Amino acid sequence: MVKSTRLSEGSVMELLELIPDPDIPVVSIVELGIVRGVAVDENNKVTVTITPTYSGCPAMTVFKEDIRELLLKNGAEDVEIKIAHSPTWSTDWLSESTREKLRAYGIAPPESNSSDSVPLFSSSKQKIKCPHCGNTNSRLTSQFGSTPCKSLWYCDSCLQPFEYFKCY
Amino acid sequence: MKTQEAIYQYCLRIADSNLILAQRLAEWCSRGPILEEDLAMTNISLDLFGQAETLYEYAATIKGDNATADSLAFLRVEREYFNRLITEQPNGDFAVTMVREVLFSAYQNHLYQALCKSNDEMFRGFAEKALKEVKYHLRHSSEWVIRLGGGTEESKVRSQAALNELWRFTVDMFEMDEVDEELISMGIAPDMKEINKSWMKTVTEVFTEAELHIPDLNNVIKGSNKGIHTEHLGHILSEMQYLQRAFPGATW
Structure with missing residues (x-):
């Protein structure tokens, strides 16, 4: 059985750059500053920390699903998505x-x-x-x-x- | 009272107020006077739903016992809701909705500013974000009230009637009890007497500009901290909770 190679934080970030904002598909969730951090453990479990934009933005649900689906498809064994409330997201980013x-x-x-x-x-x-x-x-x-x-x-x-x- | 218990209760007060007002504003969907206002009121509603969700999630982690944001939002009975009474008042005409929005978003604006300095990290993160949103709500509604107050005879009469009707519910927004005392002592929540002062300054500024006069306080109704409501909340809940009551555990 082929054991999948360990993902690097950098390669995860590159993958995340492929995920567009569902309402503004020309920019990615990385460019919008939504992704705050990525960690990969020895079992290829990926933890992605994201920060919400507007409190009620429906796109956040889509982001979470897209992140999970894309990473599982590309070698992650498990995906955990953490929400960071601080620092507050800003268009200044x-x-x-x-x-x-x-x-x-x-x-x-x-x-x-x-x-x-x-x-x-x-x-x-x-x-x-x-x-x-x-x-x-x-x-x-x-x-x-x-x-x-x-x-x-x-x-x-x-x-x-x-x-x-x-x-x- | 233990601090965790007080934080839980405080989350519900803010989240319930936001949830119920969001539900009220959503009633305007497809009934707005113009398309832009239809969008505005439902956008504000969406912000408030989102703010409520953040605090329900926080409250659910404190409560444990398999509680979730959804179970808190949809599976409590009337006396277990602690929303400020003004948020459950009917939409009335556009003037009533906009005057209510000025009164309540000005309140949120000052409350959230204070919570940005809270010793509780979750409250701080919540307030920093929510403050950006309610500033837009306050600016939007105050511009409308100024326009309506200084508009036609009809719009002026209706706006003044709206203020006369809603003013008596504003005392309830600043009521304090042992929950506040505990959180004030821990530097987590502000003294509502201070919020009341800055709120009064802001709304006086708006209503003066709108040429509306602030009425005397008569027939004051309060009790939201204890879960006492006007007759309107039960009707809102029966509609809002229908799906979860009819089909328990249903998910999207």
Whole structure:
């Protein structure tokens, strides 16, 4: 019987980079900063520590299933998924290249630092750069959009609606 | 009272409030005045469900005895729920829902800010995340209340009526008992008198901007810490728990 070789932490990370966000398939769960740690023991049991994005984000359930399925298929004997609540996930963790992928996909990436810095009652005077035409002649249509992480905007230059990945 | 027991009880107070308000907001699904608001209210509902789940999971680990987030959410009876009474009040018209949202999200905002400094690591992690979410809820609802208060005669009358009706439930949100005393002494939970002060400052700011006046306190109803409810909770539970009652143990 062929005994499967031990997975390395690095190869597990490479596998995890293949798992896309179900709602934004151009970015992976690693790029989003959801994967916080990987450990492999001598029996090829893999422990993946992830951190939730929005408290109620339905994608989290999909992430967990995808991680388990992919790792079991690629040699892991067992998969344990741990949830880390601290430090709190933030859009500040998105790298410049991840932001560029979002823009190319048609979603305006978060423009300022996490929401902590936004004053409570400023009706948004913020101008977000339209991902389609690049102009900032835009306005907020709704603070809440198709997923918990996005708000709805309208560009008055190219007359197209677009989604904005909210600061979190 | 033992600390673990107090933490369990405190989890239920926050989680139950979030669960019941989430259920209420979900009632707006497909009935919102405009599509964007339909999405907004269900998004807020989803955030609150998620927040409730985090604390139910924590409570279940303390309780042991095969308890799960689901069993806590769906298999208790009315007197075992400790949600703040304001969260179970009917949606009414859009003004009632938005005024309730201002009153409650401002409360969550200040409570969570305080819990970010808790000596309990789980509460700290929960609050840091949840705070980011309720800030959006508070901004959304206060912008609406300001618009409704300063809108037409009709929207102003309705918003003021909503505030008059809901104000008497706000005392209940700040009630304290031996659970709070234990957790305050351990540096785990804040003194609600302090939260009450900062909450009052925030809501006064919103209602002043909205040109609505804060009514006198009359017919105050409280009792959520002891599981005493208004007549509305039983009806919510009968709908929310139907599946688990009719088909015990059913899973998705």
